[in-house]
């Protein structure tokens with residue numbers, strides 16, 4: 001098991017000098033997987049690896065509201081490091097933030113209501129409401145706290161693992177801005193697509209423009225990979241996905257790629273929409289994340305040979321005992337082929353009632369089984 005070495009201790013984050021050059025990276029497995037290089041084992045990280053299932057997160061969060069943590073770089077950094085300190089098996093960190101900081105930068109109020117999730121008190125109702133959104137947003141100013149958290153965290157990690165930055169995909173952000181929170185049917189947001197297609201395209205373009213600037217700024221601040229979350233891609237028909245989600249998700253990647261060059265891998269998660277993978281083959285994304293509703297073998301056929309796949313066990317497998325977790329991991333690794341173009345993850349984020357010990361079983365299973373498989377594949 002790789003040692004994480006000198007990741008900053010709790011409380012030591014405030015003393016970090018962020019003007020120094022970044023420390024050298026000591027574990028580049030996810031970067032090598034994204035580039036399609038041969039691997040000695042599968043790298044692994046987990047969506048929502050920092051979160052309420054961790055007792056250290058709950059005790060820290062008890063003192064602060066969710067968006068206060070997100071907006072305070074030292075707190076966001078501390079929370080990002082918690083899973084890295086606890087699990088030396090993790091091969092990447094992801095900055096503690098939220099996709100909803102982009103609607104906030106556009107001037108919308110978002111509250112995180114305990115037990116309910118995000119709530120927009122004044123969601124967009126008709127195209128007239130687009131006039132309420134801020135114009136010419138300077139992300140370096142409006143979202144400076146995210147970039148500051150990234151720079152601080154990149155130092156505090158001391159090169160132990162690379163740091164992912166992220167953003168919501170335009171369709172998923174549009175859906176939240178209209179629904180005003182979670183929804184079973186997304187009927188309000190989808191109503192816009194049918195009733196107001198032109199206004200929908202205008203909104204999607206404005207979100208895309210802001211997300212391009214935001215992702216580029218995250219790279220300048222120190223993010224080493226980027227992930228775009230399209231959590232509600234699976235709610236759209238294929239025709240609507242092709243009209244309203246795909247063009248903006250791919251435009252986002254192309255523009256970010258043109259600005260940051262080819263060293264920073266770009267990842268995209270069209271949740272629930274594995275049928276979209278063939279349309280992403282020609283996109284600028286290097287990695288495509290899949291959930292558990294598609295087999296690894298089908299995901300590979302759909303995505304083609306040139307994309308790195310990320311995923312995909314059902315997070316609920318972590319409720320099982322260690323042998324069952326190991327068995328599911330074995331099937332998953334065999335399906336993807338652990339020696340190249342694969343990054344292990346779950347098919348969605350951790351749940352608050354997951355047992356942290358069971359995540360350890362999953363991470364250990366990925367390490368031991370993928371190491372054995374990569375060795376025997378030589």
Ligand SMILES: Cc1c2[nH]c(c1CCC(=O)O)Cc1[nH]c(c(CCC(=O)O)c1C)Cc1[nH]c(c(CCC(=O)O)c1C)Cc1[nH]c(c(C)c1CCC(=O)O)C2
Pocket residue numbers: 046047048049050051052061066094095096097098099100112114115116117118166182229231271349
């Ligand atoms: C849809 C979405 C959101 N946020 C995000 C997505 C895309 C991924 C996905 O599909 O889950 C992305 C996100 N949100 C969070 C991260 C942090 C990084 C990480 O993955 O560790 C990331 C990458 C922290 C968070 N974001 C949130 C929490 C829990 C809130 C808390 O601590 O009180 C965390 C740790 C809140 C949040 N934020 C959002 C929702 C729906 C919720 C409520 C979830 C819940 O109640 O379990 C919007």
